[in-house]
Amino acid sequence: MRNKSSFKQNITLYSMVFMLFCLVFSSVQSQSAAQYFEKGNAAYEAENYQDAIDKYSRVLELKQESAALYYNLANANYKLNRIAPSIYNYERALQLKPGDADIKSNLVFAQNMTIDAITPLPQNTFSKWYKSILNLFTIDGWATAAVVFTMLFMGCFLVYFFVYSTAQKRLFFTATCLSFFLGLSALFFAFRSQSQTNENNIAIVFSPTVEVRQEPKMSSEEAFVLHEGTKVRILSVREEWSEIQLADGKEGWIPKTDIKAL
Numbered sequence: 001m002r003n004k005s006s007f008k009q010n011i012t013l014y015s016m017v018f019m020l021f022c023l024v025f026s027s028v029q030s031q032s033a034a035q036y037f038e039k040g041n042a043a044y045e046a047e048n049y050q051d052a053i054d055k056y057s058r059v060l061e062l063k064q065e066s067a068a069l070y071y072n073l074a075n076a077n078y079k080l081n082r083i084a085p086s087i088y089n090y091e092r093a094l095q096l097k098p099g100d101a102d103i104k105s106n107l108v109f110a111q112n113m114t115i116d117a118i119t120p121l122p123q124n125t126f127s128k129w130y131k132s133i134l135n136l137f138t139i140d141g142w143a144t145a146a147v148v149f150t151m152l153f154m155g156c157f158l159v160y161f162f163v164y165s166t167a168q169k170r171l172f173f174t175a176t177c178l179s180f181f182l183g184l185s186a187l188f189f190a191f192r193s194q195s196q197t198n199e200n201n202i203a204i205v206f207s208p209t210v211e212v213r214q215e216p217k218m219s220s221e222e223a224f225v226l227h228e229g230t231k232v233r234i235l236s237v238r239e240e241w242s243e244i245q246l247a248d249g250k251e252g253w254i255p256k257t258d259i260k261a262l
Contacts, residue, residue, distance in 0.1 A: 099136050120247040150179075
């Protein structure tokens, strides 16, 4: 019979082997994803857009994602005039990299291919300013900024107590207050970004044409018609139906299979 010490040593050994296996598997998976990504880029350059889409999709199957991947996948679909997949992937890329000008520009080109002309509800100047700041970074970006400004605040606060010059004290006191304010602001935007992600359950219409109903049943009266590529917000879900809202405020019910959530 093995003693306790030997048993614990074996458990530790097995744990180390398992962790090593996980690291090796993760490394191999990442390398495979990178290879498929490069093959997708090569196929895109050769104008083999469907092959590029297949390669990029393999990367997603390996549970790897990035703004560049979604951007390239959207470009390949755009080249094949696939409206919904291109808009969907541009939106996914924009979620990971909100301030990217190329993604925003290409998204506009893709949206111009849609049939539905939806005029968003008017926003005041403050709302536009607020959203423009909020969309500068992702949730992780704002969280990182909060950590950086917090560390800067602590550093300036410590230096403030160790300097003797009046001018230097004023300088570091100002820097302390500024970094504290910026840290709180970054933390606020991080929470608001997370809240907005939870509230704005956005989806893209994938069916060429779909009739939106006033109630969640096929026998209900038609409210309006949507076409491929239109962006909607999911308000609620009931069995096989999703209650949606358009940017102009219109609401209705649509079959879940006709849309794809971001």
